[in-house]
Amino acid sequence: MSYSYIEHISDIGIHAEGETLAAAFESGVEAVLGVMFVLDTVDESVKVAIQAGAREIDLLFVEVINEVLSMQGRDGLALKRLETRGLEETDKGFIFTGIAHGEKLNLDKHEVRTEVKGATYSGLRYYKGEGGRHCLECILDV
């Protein structure tokens, strides 16, 4: 996974990249989950279906992150990573389907960090970086 955190005075920014757009999405979601948990303390025993759609790729990035956070909160989970199943462009925009892996949140086992309230449009951008790598960035509200 290839991601880093961006300095932001109020919140936390993420920069994610990958050889493919799917890999960049997966890196971005892992970056978000890494703000919430020490990911080494989370195992994979639960799978959650993730689906999101948006008009543009950068907006889709926000939608996917927020869907992962939403499913995690709803089901009381600690998620560890996202696996892309499909990322396609349709007449109405882009559709993402995937599986998030993790387990039931266990405060005795998982080392928790800071809650992420949501991904925002702040600092949101999608661009091709060095060697054509797909890069995604946004600020998280924490």
Added chain:
Amino acid sequence: MQIKTKKISDYLWELEKTGDMLVPGRIYADEETFGQLLKDVDAKKGGGFTPALMQVANVACLPGIQKASLAMADIHPGYGFAIGGVAAFDIDTGVISVAGVGFDINCGVRVLTTPLDKKAIEPKKEQLANQLFRDVPSGVGSTGDIKLGEREIDELLVIGSRFVIDRGYGLPEDLEYTEENGCMEGADPKSVSHRAKERQYKQVGTLGSGNHYLEVQWVEEIYDDEAAAVYGLRRGQIVIAIHCGSRALGHQIGTDYLKTLEEASRKYGIPIRDRELVCAPVKSPEGRRYLSAVYAGMNSAFANRQAISHLARGSFARVMGIKPADVKLLYDVAHNTCKIETHEIDGVKKQLLIHRKGATRAFGPGREEVPARYRGVGQPLLVGGTMGTASYILRGTQKGMADCFGSAVHGAGRAMSRVQSSRQWSGSVLIKELGEQGIVIKSGSKSGVAEEAPGAYKDVDRVVEIMHRAGVNQKVARLRPLVCIKG
């Protein structure tokens, strides 16, 4: 957009109306802090994130904005709106924006007074901290004792604090001392998604994480004897401060409506300078739905702080042997909101939609919304500091009503990123150092403590002094922490 600045007074600065700005920007700051805000604008000229002053200018371009795009003295960059930002919009021609509220709808502070003195707490401080840490769920993923289904959540979203008081979590008189009496009229549960409600089933009565806390504090200084007496405050007294919001329900409302308003901005062709400022006309179906959802989120947050108050009263009763009813709610203020209020503009009373993003309502003397007991001195304002410095109780003034729609600072405001703060401090070392200063910290997350290091925040004394000297808020009391429960 170029900005042109003008000094209005030693504590108030103006961004002159230029370009697409419909009104000027007005920022409460002293010479040095305003200079720093200008430096931030220069530093970002080559790109990067939008500096706070530019955010104030961008908000000044939104349709229907009235009088000025304002920023309180704790101004720092937020998303879309600066944190500390206040903006009023005409109901007929104005807009409503997710960025003007934030994801943590009705994040706020309440303070409860106790009959205890600092010297009574000192010997039992550790025991009290442990009891509070056990009784008040905190941190990522924490759940509370109040388990609700969708029908109950719908009722809570409509009636707010009363929902939990009716179930034994508090005293009926607590309602009088909560902003809006703990209930925003006009909240429609149908405007809130099923997902948002599901996420709240187990979260009522939980602190959350990040900058949220429950603190046991003592009154170190009184600046205004009359107001302090009216508020029931005296030197050396122990008080309880609770800072949290609407938890996952509010976050989900923000997430849901970010998308709705992004589509609405395009649908209605609203000229926005920054995508973060997606918005809808106040009177559009999308705008009305979002406002109703914000009201529902606000009610959820009022109920949440009410439930936590009950838990804290229980902890104090168990450890300190006082009656829960001896712990009285001084006041509860919201600081991430938008709501319709009546204000005077050019001598004419007008209903306006006021966004306060990291800013507190601060009504002055005489306003009927202020509890009768406080009406002579104005509404109490509760300004949260850091776990190592101080918090303040201020009061609203007539000047604040006239100049900034009766608004106030909400806290110290961050001065350093969380990433930088984590690099600079260790949670364990901080807890030890603060312990040596007599402050007991309890937290499930050491990294969370490091991110919230006192040194990562602006000087709260200075922030409060700016507002005090500007005359829009007046200092009443300074509080120092003894115990801090961090999420």
